[in-house]
Amino acid sequence: MRTRVRELASYREILWNLVRKELKVKYTASVLGAVWSLLNPVVFLAVFSFVVVVLGSGIDHYPVFLLAGLLPWNLLNASLSNGSQSVIANANLVKKVYFPREILPLATVGVALVDFVLQSSVLLVFLLASGYGFVLATIWLYPLAIAALLVVTTAVTLLVAAMNVRYRDVQHLLGLGLLVWFWLTPIVYPGRLAQETLASVRVGGASAWHLYLLNPMTTIVSGFQRALYHSADAGEVLPDFTTGTLGALLTAVTVIGLAALWGTWRLYFAMSGDFAEEL
Amino acid sequence: MSASAAIEVRDVSKRFRIWREKPTSLKQRLLAGRSRAEDFWALRDVTFDVPSGSSFGLIGHNGSGKTTLLKVIAGILRPTTGSVRQRGRLAALLELGAGFHPELTGRENVYLNASFLGMSRRETDRVYDDIVGFAELEGFMETAVKFYSSGMLVRLGFAVAVHVDPDVLLVDEVLAVGDEAFQARCIERVQRFQREGRTIVLVTHALDQVRQLCDLAVMLDHGRVRAAGAPDDVVRDMRMAILRQDLAFAHEEGSKEVEIDSAALLVGDDPLGGPLAPGDVLTIQVDLRANEPVDDPVVSFALHDAANRFVVGGDTASSGVPLGRLEGKRRVRFHVGPLPFVAGRYWVTIGVHSRDNRHAYHVQDQRYAFSVESAEGGREQVFVPVRAEVSDP
Numbered sequence: 111m112r113t114r115v116r117e118l119a120s121y122r123e124i125l126w127n128l129v130r131k132e133l134k135v136k137y138t139a140s141v142l143g144a145v146w147s148l149l150n151p152v153v154f155l156a157v158f159s160f161v162v163v164v165l166g167s168g169i170d171h172y173p174v175f176l177l178a179g180l181l182p183w184n185l186l187n188a189s190l191s192n193g194s195q196s197v198i199a200n201a202n203l204v205k206k207v208y209f210p211r212e213i214l215p216l217a218t219v220g221v222a223l224v225d226f227v228l229q230s231s232v233l234l235v236f237l238l239a240s241g242y243g244f245v246l247a248t249i250w251l252y253p254l255a256i257a258a259l260l261v262v263t264t265a266v267t268l269l270v271a272a273m274n275v276r277y278r279d280v281q282h283l284l285g286l287g288l289l290v291w292f293w294l295t296p297i298v299y300p301g302r303l304a305q306e307t308l309a310s311v312r313v314g315g316a317s318a319w320h321l322y323l324l325n326p327m328t329t330i331v332s333g334f335q336r337a338l339y340h341s342a343d344a345g346e347v348l349p350d351f352t353t354g355t356l357g358a359l360l361t362a363v364t365v366i367g368l369a370a371l372w373g374t375w376r377l378y379f380a381m382s383g384d385f386a387e388e389l
Numbered sequence: 390m391s392a393s394a395a396i397e398v399r400d401v402s403k404r405f406r407i408w409r410e411k412p413t414s415l416k417q418r419l420l421a422g423r424s425r426a427e428d429f430w431a432l433r434d435v436t437f438d439v440p441s442g443s444s445f446g447l448i449g450h451n452g453s454g455k456t457t458l459l460k461v462i463a464g465i466l467r468p469t470t471g472s473v474r475q476r477g478r479l480a481a482l483l484e485l486g487a488g489f490h491p492e493l494t495g496r497e498n499v500y501l502n503a504s505f506l507g508m509s510r511r512e513t514d515r516v517y518d519d520i521v522g523f524a525e526l527e528g529f530m531e532t533a534v535k536f537y538s539s540g541m542l543v544r545l546g547f548a549v550a551v552h553v554d555p556d557v558l559l560v561d562e563v564l565a566v567g568d569e570a571f572q573a574r575c576i577e578r579v580q581r582f583q584r585e586g587r588t589i590v591l592v593t594h595a596l597d598q599v600r601q602l603c604d605l606a607v608m609l610d611h612g613r614v615r616a617a618g619a620p621d622d623v624v625r626d627m628r629m630a631i632l633r634q635d636l637a638f639a640h641e642e643g644s645k646e647v648e649i650d651s652a653a654l655l656v657g658d659d660p661l662g663g664p665l666a667p668g669d670v671l672t673i674q675v676d677l678r679a680n681e682p683v684d685d686p687v688v689s690f691a692l693h694d695a696a697n698r699f700v701v702g703g704d705t706a707s708s709g710v711p712l713g714r715l716e717g718k719r720r721v722r723f724h725v726g727p728l729p730f731v732a733g734r735y736w737v738t739i740g741v742h743s744r745d746n747r748h749a750y751h752v753q754d755q756r757y758a759f760s761v762e763s764a765e766g767g768r769e770q771v772f773v774p775v776r777a778e779v780s781d782p
């Protein structure tokens with residue numbers, strides 16, 4: 111494994127170049143380029159501010175709450191959807207050039223990360239400009255949440271990328287899976303609501319809320335929300351965790367995620383030896 | 390790994406699964422089982438060393454497994470059995486412009502492509518101008534390569550490849566593209582690689598290139614090594630294979646009413662021990678056995694050089710020694726010489742056929758070989774005995 115990491119490090123140039131290539135291809139074909147990426151959260155902010163005025167959501171500053179959880183979800187979503195295609199889309203490279211095959215899904219995560227950074231800056235600028243601001247007591251969760259998000263995303267992306275080469279219906283399965291996963295994660299609805307509803311339900315001896323927490327994205331998204339969302343009713347919207355507990359949970363997700371990453375990486379490596387002939 | 394080998398290929402076999410209908414979905418995989426896959430062995434027990442600093446030619450018919458072998462060496466394919474060990478930075482040039490992205494500019498593609506060949510950004514910066522110069526694409530580097538002609542793509546691809554700085558370079562039949570002038574520059578570049586002591590594995594259809602550029606060669610046939618050694622020998626085997634359109638070596642044919650029981654190359658009455666010297670007389674001895682009585686067969690021989698050019702031949706009829714009615718055994722000897730060759734390797738074809746040459750009883754095609762070496766490395770092309778005489782006029 112150590113030599114593998116070292117080899118990967120020696121080929122990092124390819125990783126940067128592929129990320130650059132993807133971004134360039136993605137953005138130069140369109141007139142506005144990266145502006146589209148920035149526009150995405152702006153439109154969300156505008157639309158949901160409007161929707162909330164009309165409908166009333168019961169959640170103070172709903173657009174902030176929504177984007178805090180949606181942007182990390184977008185990173186996962188883009189990494190998995192594009193990552194599952196990454197090997198097939200680069201079949202020409204895989205068949206003709208040697209490089210550590212991990213680079214392909216990693217590059218998709220890299221591209222999604224660039225988008226995440228761009229969109230998050232829009233959100234952060236909005237938070238500052240609108241006077242919503244930050245709370246020092248919770249903002250330290252933000253880097254922890256990013257670390258957990260990247261580890262989990264990379265682990266799962268490697269898995270789907272490898273599986274999709276051999277079993278092309280993984281991509282269909284993935285679409286459904288992402289839909290289910292999205293609604294099992296408290297992004298558009300308050301995590302507190304899920305907690306209150308599920309805590310009393312028992313599934314085979316375990317609390318349904320604890321099962322719900324097995325979804326690492328719940329912890330991650332809650333971490334992002336706690337870090338950024340601090341409206342007056344944040345206490346009633348977010349799950350009932352102290353900041354310290356959430357920090358510990360995020361660390362646990364990161365550690366377990368690293369173990370999973372080690373496993374999926376090995377699987378990916380084992381399967382990648384046959385990529386050149388499976389394509 | 391031995392100290393002098395840049396690449397060690399050991400018992401490498403590569404099996405491809407040929408699926409009648411390739412099951413790519415989970416359901417198909419589960420239902421199909423393994424029964425509809427056919428095995429195809431693209432490489433079989435391939436073993437050889439590429440010495441460090443050598444230029445190694447790899448030849449063989451289409452589909453003989455050359456590209457597969459390069460891919461196994463480069464790590465793109467995993468051998469089914471056996472192992473490949475390799476030392477030093479390796480760059481594989483399997484297809485020109487592999488990895489070019491049409492939407493990116495020439496400049497961006499140079500950096501992308503160079504990184505696939507193991508170059509860092511800084512290293513690429515250093516040779517960037519040389520690459521552009523070599524490809525003769527000044528003024529086009531900011532254009533997306535989708536607007537390039539195929540010739541421009543080829544030039545850029547090769548330019549990048551020859552400017553990377555590998556210890557081992559694998560080249561798969563890409564020297565054949567481009568115009569003559571560009572090809573000459575490619576060859577010149579390969580020769581510079583050689584002078585710098587780098588290792589090159591070259592796959593090419595141009596057999597003359599192998600003889601010109603390589604120190605060693607291997608010929609693959611249906612995934613197996615059929616000939617290995619000095620490029621002249623291997624190329625000759627390859628030429629014959631091409632001429633015959635089949636690959637059974639020590640090719641024999643004929644209806645065998647009369648058979649060549651055995652044949653031998655002699656000097657005087659002794660079997661050939663080593664190389665001959667210029668001016669020696671070679672004796673080709675043919676022992677015949679008639680399986681049924683045959684009237685008036687003719688025994689003939691031919692010598693071919695390393696390039697498979699016909700050099701000299703003869704037969705019993707034109708030498709005026711008719712065999713008459715052949716029953717049982719008979720021995721025929723041709724005395725060839727004094728040999729006018731200075732140095733080289735020669736192959737002997739022996740045949741028995743009817744007098745009108747319409748019917749071949751038995752032909753052994755270039756089965757026997759001998760070489761000629763002159764003691765002092767003279768510069769003459771042929772051996773001509775020279776006698777000096779001094780006298781008063």
Ligand SMILES: Nc1ncnc2c1ncn2[C@@H]1O[C@H](COP(=O)(O)OP(=O)(O)O)[C@@H](O)[C@H]1O
Nearest residue numbers: 387405431449450451452453454455456457458
């Ligand atoms: N991925 C593959 N799947 C199945 N068969 C293959 C694959 N790649 C090559 N082959 C087969 O292996 C044989 C050797 O091919 P190749 O190495 O390209 O030969 P060469 O380069 O000497 O022309 C060919 O018969 C080819 O059809």
Ligand SMILES: [Mg+2]
Nearest residue numbers: 455456457561
């Ligand atoms: Mg080939």
